[in-house]
Amino acid sequence: MGLDLEFTPQDQIQARVSAARKSFLEHKTRDVEFRLVQLRKLYWAIKDHEHELVEACTQDLNKPQFETEVAESGWILNDIVFTTRNLHKWVKDEKAPDIDLSFKFMNPKIRKDPLGCVLVIGAFNFPFQLTLGPVIGAIAAGNTVVIKPSENAPRCAAVIQKVIEIGLDPSCYTVIQGAVPETQALLAERWDKIFFTGGANVGRIIAKAAAPHLTPVVLELGGMNPAIVTKNANPRLVARRMLWGKTMNAGQVCTSQNYLLVDRQLVPQVVEEFKKAYKEFFPKGAKDSPDYSRIINDGHYQRLKSMIDNTKGKILMGGTMDEKERFIEPTLVQVESVDDSLCTQESFGPFIPILPVENLDEAISLANGVQSTPLGLYPFGSKTDIEKILANTRSGGVSCNDAALHIPTLPFGGVGESGYGAYRGRASFDVWVHRRPITASPSWLESILSIRYPPYAGKLSKFKAASALVPDFDRDGRKLRLGWLRFILTLGGGSTKAGAGRAAVVAAGE
Ligand SMILES: NC(=O)c1ccc[n+]([C@@H]2O[C@H](COP(=O)([O-])OP(=O)(O)OC[C@H]3O[C@@H](n4cnc5c(N)ncnc54)[C@H](O)[C@@H]3O)[C@@H](O)[C@H]2O)c1
Ligand SMILES: CC1=C(/C=C/C(C)=C/C=C/C(C)=C/C=C/C=C(C)/C=C/C=C(C)/C=C/C=C(\C)C=O)C(C)(C)CCC1
Numbered sequence: 001m002g003l004d005l006e007f008t009p010q011d012q013i014q015a016r017v018s019a020a021r022k023s024f025l026e027h028k029t030r031d032v033e034f035r036l037v038q039l040r041k042l043y044w045a046i047k048d049h050e051h052e053l054v055e056a057c058t059q060d061l062n063k064p065q066f067e068t069e070v071a072e073s074g075w076i077l078n079d080i081v082f083t084t085r086n087l088h089k090w091v092k093d094e095k096a097p098d099i100d101l102s103f104k105f106m107n108p109k110i111r112k113d114p115l116g117c118v119l120v121i122g123a124f125n126f127p128f129q130l131t132l133g134p135v136i137g138a139i140a141a142g143n144t145v146v147i148k149p150s151e152n153a154p155r156c157a158a159v160i161q162k163v164i165e166i167g168l169d170p171s172c173y174t175v176i177q178g179a180v181p182e183t184q185a186l187l188a189e190r191w192d193k194i195f196f197t198g199g200a201n202v203g204r205i206i207a208k209a210a211a212p213h214l215t216p217v218v219l220e221l222g223g224m225n226p227a228i229v230t231k232n233a234n235p236r237l238v239a240r241r242m243l244w245g246k247t248m249n250a251g252q253v254c255t256s257q258n259y260l261l262v263d264r265q266l267v268p269q270v271v272e273e274f275k276k277a278y279k280e281f282f283p284k285g286a287k288d289s290p291d292y293s294r295i296i297n298d299g300h301y302q303r304l305k306s307m308i309d310n311t312k313g314k315i316l317m318g319g320t321m322d323e324k325e326r327f328i329e330p331t332l333v334q335v336e337s338v339d340d341s342l343c344t345q346e347s348f349g350p351f352i353p354i355l356p357v358e359n360l361d362e363a364i365s366l367a368n369g370v371q372s373t374p375l376g377l378y379p380f381g382s383k384t385d386i387e388k389i390l391a392n393t394r395s396g397g398v399s400c401n402d403a404a405l406h407i408p409t410l411p412f413g414g415v416g417e418s419g420y421g422a423y424r425g426r427a428s429f430d431v432w433v434h435r436r437p438i439t440a441s442p443s444w445l446e447s448i449l450s451i452r453y454p455p456y457a458g459k460l461s462k463f464k465a466a467s468a469l470v471p472d473f474d475r476d477g478r479k480l481r482l483g484w485l486r487f488i489l490t491l492g493g494g495s496t497k498a499g500a501g502r503a504a505v506v507a508a509g510e
Pocket of ligand 2: 252255
């Protein structure tokens with residue numbers, strides 16, 4: 001038996017948040033060495049209890065050990081090592097780019113300041129990766145963190161609490177357990193940033209709760225992700241990769257494709273290849289395989305069941321279900337329209353609806369109609385086909401000729417309806433810092449800087465001569481090529497040399 005999840009008493013929530021805030025205001029997490037020690041300790045807390053992570057994922061989702069070690073524990077352990085290796089580089093002040101010589105003496109730089117006391121709300125499907133991933137970045141950036149794992153993966157939530165309490169300083173990092181009332185109590189607090197992973201409906205609740213305090217929010221939401229398969233695609237690759245996208249975690253993956261738009265000519269071959277691939281992946285069927293997850297809870301099982309009960313499509317592969325086990329077989333369905341029950345909502349389960357289309361233009365138009373800003377997009381076809389798809393669509397990310405593949409250090413996030421803000425790799429640090437511009441005006445510059453002080457009489461023309469940039473374009477938007485003439489007229493128009501010239505003009509005028 002794994003750990004039991006105990007919800008945090010609601011009357012403790014405010015005090016726990018205040019303690020984390022106080023630690024931030026006492027600057028406990030500013031020291032980079034402190035952050036590194038926390039991350040290293042978290043690494044070992046996870047590594048030493050990896051078997052408990054695996055067991056919890058088995059209990060909550062029947063997640064195979066391979067998937068847990070690759071996409072949960074292994075993923076975040078690598079994330080920690082990557083972060084600790086790079087943190088000294090990331091925290092360094094940055095030289096401010098594109099600064100005119102006149103201002104260079106003020107030594108402009110960008111400091112990466114922590115935001116403060118932040119809240120991370122996790123999802124159930126990759127409970128460790130999607131909760132601890134943002135936490136690793138928040139620690140690295142010097143924030144204090146309150147963590148709310150998903151109650152829908154209760155054993156995993158309990159293990160998250162265990163490793164956090166073993167590894168991290170409790171005055172700076174704390175776990176609040178609970179469901180809607182506890183999350184509402186957290187949302188009533190003032191935060192310096194909220195990072196939410198979950199569905200769009202709850203995402204709206206989070207954004208509204210954050211608005212009164214002007215709290216910035218990252219929303220990592222789901223999407224109605226299309227796969228577009230042109231007549232030039234390789235049917236075997238389409239089938240194997242798209243099947244993987246829907247068998248990993250039984251399709252409970254925010255980035256997995258929700259539906260396939262397949263060139264009609266290719267449909268029979270694609271269907272055949274799906275059947276072959278299914279036999280190769282699960283020779284004894286998915287139900288008897290140790291490599292296939294179950295649906296997280298009865299509510300989601302019933303939601304998925306009603307999607308398949310209401311389809312007008314034809315089941316071509318799979319289709320079996322077992323309510324007691326919350327098992328749903330990977331199920332390929334040929335549908336007649338994007339208005340089918342399998343396409344009108346995010347399934348977040350192992351359904352593979354295929355809609356035959358006449359050509360690529362139709363596929364693009366249908367995909368944009370279903371949702372113009374999905375989280376992921378999966379084009380299969382020739383290079384030209386793929387470029388056409390990219391040029392005519394939007395999405396959080398794209399895997400060409402693949403399912404939901406994401407390189408762990410590549411920025412990850414949605415756009416429009418699939419959310420905003422990105423993390424992972426360096427982006428996990430950037431998302432949690434304020435880029436604070438810092439200048440220092442030297443006292444010896446005072447005679448030049450005094451052009452800004454009243455009385456203003458006679459100063460405006462000198463100021464303009466020193467600072468106004470002359471456009472290199474005309475009123476019709478055409479770029480002008482004035483070359484040396486422009487250089488002389490503008491004293492450089494922004495170049496380093498000209499900046500010096502212009503500064504000299506000002507100095508001479510004082
Ligand atoms: N973009 C991503 O990285 C990503 C990753 C995983 C899941 N998702 C999306 O999440 C959805 C499924 O995950 P889920 O079921 O865990 O999402 P969810 O939105 O139901 O729950 C996410 C979190 O919100 C909390 N919550 C639920 N209702 C709430 C309310 N009324 N007020 C305040 N908090 C509340 C839950 O306790 C949980 O911690 C899918 O849409 C999926 O695509 C997105
Ligand atoms: C070419 C050679 C090698 C390279 C091999 C490569 C590149 C192998 C790649 C393997 C991959 C891509 C494996 C991917 C596994 C991913 C898993 C299991 C799951 C990830 C799940 C995620 C991220 C889920 C996220 C969910 C979200 C965000 C929402 O719900 C070598 C290295 C082998 C050497 C020879 C040459």
